[in-house]
Amino acid sequence: MNDKRIGVVASEAYIPQRFVSHESLEIYDGVKPGKYSIGLGCERMAFAGPEEDINSMCLSALANLMETYGLSYSDIGRLEVGTETLVDKSKSTKTTLMQLFKESGNMNVLGVTNINACYGGTAAVFNTIDWMESSAWDGRYGVVIAGDIAVYEPGPARPTGGAGVVALLIGPKAPLVFENKLRHSHFEDAYDFYKPELNCEYPYVDGHLSNECYLRAVDFCYRGYKEKFKAVIGQDLDISNGSSKHFLFHQPYAKLVQKSFARYLYNDYLTSSDSSKFDTLNEFRDISAEESYLNRDLEKACLKLVGDRYQECVFPYTFAGRQLGNSYTGSLWFALLSLIAESANNENLGGDGFLGDRALLFSYGSGLAATMFSCIVDGSLKEQAEKCNLYSRLESREESSAESFSEALEQRRLSHLPESEENEFLSKVKESHVPPGSFFLRCVDDRKRRVYERTSFAAQEDFSIHQSSLAGAARGYHSKIRNSNRGMSTLSTVLRRAKTIL
Numbered sequence: 001m002n003d004k005r006i007g008v009v010a011s012e013a014y015i016p017q018r019f020v021s022h023e024s025l026e027i028y029d030g031v032k033p034g035k036y037s038i039g040l041g042c043e044r045m046a047f048a049g050p051e052e053d054i055n056s057m058c059l060s061a062l063a064n065l066m067e068t069y070g071l072s073y074s075d076i077g078r079l080e081v082g083t084e085t086l087v088d089k090s091k092s093t094k095t096t097l098m099q100l101f102k103e104s105g106n107m108n109v110l111g112v113t114n115i116n117a118c119y120g121g122t123a124a125v126f127n128t129i130d131w132m133e134s135s136a137w138d139g140r141y142g143v144v145i146a147g148d149i150a151v152y153e154p155g156p157a158r159p160t161g162g163a164g165v166v167a168l169l170i171g172p173k174a175p176l177v178f179e180n181k182l183r184h185s186h187f188e189d190a191y192d193f194y195k196p197e198l199n200c201e202y203p204y205v206d207g208h209l210s211n212e213c214y215l216r217a218v219d220f221c222y223r224g225y226k227e228k229f230k231a232v233i234g235q236d237l238d239i240s241n242g243s244s245k246h247f248l249f250h251q252p253y254a255k256l257v258q259k260s261f262a263r264y265l266y267n268d269y270l271t272s273s274d275s276s277k278f279d280t281l282n283e284f285r286d287i288s289a290e291e292s293y294l295n296r297d298l299e300k301a302c303l304k305l306v307g308d309r310y311q312e313c314v315f316p317y318t319f320a321g322r323q324l325g326n327s328y329t330g331s332l333w334f335a336l337l338s339l340i341a342e343s344a345n346n347e348n349l350g351g352d353g354f355l356g357d358r359a360l361l362f363s364y365g366s367g368l369a370a371t372m373f374s375c376i377v378d379g380s381l382k383e384q385a386e387k388c389n390l391y392s393r394l395e396s397r398e399e400s401s402a403e404s405f406s407e408a409l410e411q412r413r414l415s416h417l418p419e420s421e422e423n424e425f426l427s428k429v430k431e432s433h434v435p436p437g438s439f440f441l442r443c444v445d446d447r448k449r450r451v452y453e454r455t456s457f458a459a460q461e462d463f464s465i466h467q468s469s470l471a472g473a474a475r476g477y478h479s480k481i482r483n484s485n486r487g488m489s490t491l492s493t494v495l496r497r498a499k500t501i502l
Helices: 022-029 054-068 093-104 120-132 207-233 254-271 275-284 289-294 296-313 315-324 328-348 382-388 390-395 402-415 422-426 460-481 485-501
Strands: 007-014 018-021 044-047 076-082 141-150 162-171 176-187 246-249 358-365 369-377 439-444 450-454
Touching (some): 007 054, 007 328, 018 022, 022 402, 044 402, 054 093, 054 141, 054 439, 054 450, 093 141, 120 141, 120 162, 120 328, 141 328, 162 315, 162 328, 176 207, 207 254, 207 289, 207 358, 207 369, 254 275, 254 296, 275 296, 315 328, 315 390, 328 358, 328 382, 382 390
Parallel strands (some): 044 162
Antiparallel strands (some): 007 162, 007 176, 141 162, 176 369
């Protein structure tokens, strides 16, 4: 643990108001029932029309953080953004966010936007931590904004989209402290996912290569982290010995997270001096790494061995990702918000709120960049959980039809074409699709400059009361059913009924 106990002091998010269920997408796409909801492990996917872009979402996330905690913009010395959703090839999203600092007069704020697929948020966090540990730190807080709008062309990848932004206040004496001596990274040159078309939001994706790159990065990072853990802590680390009790992942979709956790076990087997507890894996000891990524029998054997451990130590933290879809740079950090929410549930039920527990985090961005690192729960996370109110915010959204979802994405596509009149789409903006007090794109002027406005706070009081009631329902049921897929579906049903009553 670092001497200054630098970590997450406060946390917030921006969550789009609309979502589409994966079950409805299965019907709309004419695919076999369960192909997305079971095959990918997805439940719901957040989305936004052309009235929202990454700048507006990040403005909302930053404003939410500052206002929820009563923070002064003068107390912020660094603002880093991680996103791959670009609206300009030169001007960064970070500079757009500086409009919120204007009234405070504080323009002395370091940091820019970090870009490398889904890794930018992690780079932003590391930059902020390293600044605070250096002689350049001036004693002020840092803020990290991480998130994206993930959209795909019609086809098999479209159900793996999503949207959302996380805002983190980084500072000393934090209740969630990063272990800065425990990091291991892996970087390669790979074309598994990339966006060469500058007038289109849709990426080029090699799905099989992307999964292989992800799992290969898992292997290298986990092995390197285990070696560093042994050198620094003086103990062996594996998924079953309690060295880490919580495992968080960048989450393109939940099933990939499950397979990745199974790779941890496979690596534990390969480095273990006692293979007796891994008897079912002995036939796979001598296969090459390349073969292992494609070997379904190995995958099934590992998944069977990690079953209970996965449900206990990983699955609860996939909750936000299963509700939002893939928010790219925000994905890992929504897993952290899920951990914070679970910690508060544990404390409310008489537990210790995971105090003293270590969480192991894996960050991945295509292209590729990956790092494994860890943090320690060093204080109560209850305030952060209550202020973020994650469960009820996710359940208080508006469910849209698959047709409305497809229409919104088509509007986004058309608005990005060079010949399009973006204001033609923006003139049809429905502010009801944007949560109260949130920012949206009002217009783009004749010099392509973007103008943002904020929705009215008039409905905020009713909206907050609604969320508070749902939070009570969530707390009552979530702790009982957090460890099963069926249970999580039950939670959604319970909360939908609660919304009907309200």
